[in-house]
Amino acid sequence: MLTWVAAKKINASCAEPKDKTLTKYKIFVGKLNDAAPQIVKDAEKGDTPADFTAGAYAKINNPNVSAYNVTRIYGTFKDNKDTDWFRFVPPTDVDAAKNTHLTVAFEPHVAGKGGSGSTTDIGVATVSLASAPTQIIAKADLTHKGAELWVPAKPGEPLLVAFKHPGTTAGSNDFYFVSHRATGDNPLEKKDKDNDDVKTAEVLKQSQTTSGAPGFFIAGTIGNDGKDVDHYSIAVPSGFEKGKITATCAARRAGSGLRGMTIKLLKADGSDYPGAKWVEDETANATVKDIPVGGETTFILQISATSQAKDVSSNFYRCGMYIADK
Numbered sequence: 001m002l003t004w005v006a007a008k009k010i011n012a013s014c015a016e017p018k019d020k021t022l023t024k025y026k027i028f029v030g031k032l033n034d035a036a037p038q039i040v041k042d043a044e045k046g047d048t049p050a051d052f053t054a055g056a057y058a059k060i061n062n063p064n065v066s067a068y069n070v071t072r073i074y075g076t077f078k079d080n081k082d083t084d085w086f087r088f089v090p091p092t093d094v095d096a097a098k099n100t101h102l103t104v105a106f107e108p109h110v111a112g113k114g115g116s117g118s119t120t121d122i123g124v125a126t127v128s129l130a131s132a133p134t135q136i137i138a139k140a141d142l143t144h145k146g147a148e149l150w151v152p153a154k155p156g157e158p159l160l161v162a163f164k165h166p167g168t169t170a171g172s173n174d175f176y177f178v179s180h181r182a183t184g185d186n187p188l189e190k191k192d193k194d195n196d197d198v199k200t201a202e203v204l205k206q207s208q209t210t211s212g213a214p215g216f217f218i219a220g221t222i223g224n225d226g227k228d229v230d231h232y233s234i235a236v237p238s239g240f241e242k243g244k245i246t247a248t249c250a251a252r253r254a255g256s257g258l259r260g261m262t263i264k265l266l267k268a269d270g271s272d273y274p275g276a277k278w279v280e281d282e283t284a285n286a287t288v289k290d291i292p293v294g295g296e297t298t299f300i301l302q303i304s305a306t307s308q309a310k311d312v313s314s315n316f317y318r319c320g321m322y323i324a325d326k
């Protein structure tokens with residue numbers, strides 16, 4: 001059995017290449033079983049929503065949890081105008097979704113020599129309801145590294161997801177793989193009105209990150225056509241007053257219709273932490289990194305946006321934070 005040890009500066013996305021400190025490897029080669037429910041192959045029927053390929057899920061074989069295996073979607077772009085549609089009905093019994101809401105994630109595997117070997121990225125990808133295919137809920141340009149779709153969904157409500165060729169010159173082997181999961185989300189925003197004001201910021205509960213550092217997570221929305229503002233209050237755990245805060249949020253990069261999502265760290269009195277501001281664009285999540293706590297016992301994460309896209313209805317964002325002890 002091989003043990004992987006992740007190096008620093010890894011990318012958060014599992015489907016992307018990661019640095020490893022070990023240099024030994026074994027290669028396993030298997031044949032995809034297209035008959036298995038969790039393997040979904042583009043049937044190359046046509047480019048309209050009615051030409052969808054039906055997707056499916058396979059439950060994890062464990063009586064103690066109700067969860068599903070990752071579904072692998074794959075296909076080819078027959079030309080540089082090809083759009084492939086898939087239909088999924090998100091499960092109604094995902095355990096993780098009971099404490100938060102259900103989400104559907106579509107994570108493209110990296111193309112090219114350092115990735116799958118495909119001669120193209122996927123271009124624009126969209127999610128819509130199967131009952132209203134032209135009304136786009138979520139949209140992301142997957143040619144940007146690390147962009148994906150990770151979208152709140154209603155259990156049992158059929159969805160269509162579309163993957164479009166980027167429109168560049170067709171390559172000799174234009175294929176793609178996408179990992180799809182139906183899973184839970186971060187703890188949800190609960191006090192949307194109160195959290196407009198820094199003085200009545202919504203308190204985030206501490207949880208543990210995989211590295212052991214105290215972490216704080218939230219999934220919220222910027223409503224009112226992009227004019228909403230959300231403030232979250234984070235208590236600095238004892239012993240971390242000289243630590244450093246890192247926060248990262250994604251909206252547009254996960255398919256949301258929010259544009260110019262802006263994150264800012266504030267002190268409890270509402271004043272700015274110097275340098276702790278970032279505006280998300282298509283190429284990078286909003287991240288503020290290693291901001292000194294500076295002896296404060298509480299800090300505030302402020303989230304806003306410059307606008308709501310006219311052609312994408314969702315307005316979600318998702319954030320994670322942690323405090324390093326030095």
Ligand SMILES: [Ca+2]
Nearest residue numbers: 076077078084
């Ligand atoms: Ca195709």
Ligand SMILES: [Ca+2]
Nearest residue numbers: 192196229230
């Ligand atoms: Ca609010």
Ligand SMILES: [Ca+2]
Nearest residue numbers: 192221222230
């Ligand atoms: Ca809000």
